[in-house]
Amino acid sequence: xxxxxxxxxxxxxxxxxxxxxxxxxxxxxxxxxxxxxxxxxxxxxxxxxxxxxxxxxxxxxxxx
Numbered sequence: 001x002x003x004x005x006x007x008x009x010x011x012x013x014x015x016x017x018x019x020x021x022x023x024x025x026x027x028x029x030x031x032x033x034x035x036x037x038x039x040x041x042x043x044x045x046x047x048x049x050x051x052x053x054x055x056x057x058x059x060x061x062x063x064x
Contacts, residue, residue, distance in 0.1 A: 042052045 044052055
């Protein structure tokens with residue numbers, strides 16, 4: 001029984017570093033997908049993040 005617990009703990013410790021890299025890749029993929037979807041809706045990456053104005057919106061502001 002003690003050998004099984006020791007083996008399970010050793011396996012967990014050996015696999016943990018391998019899986020930690022997967023979390024970084026998953027987070028990067030989720031961020032990239034979010035940025036892609038925001039770009040589709042007209043947002044640009046700036047400081048601060050703003051939405052691009054369409055031609056109609058710009059002509060309304062110029063006429064005011």
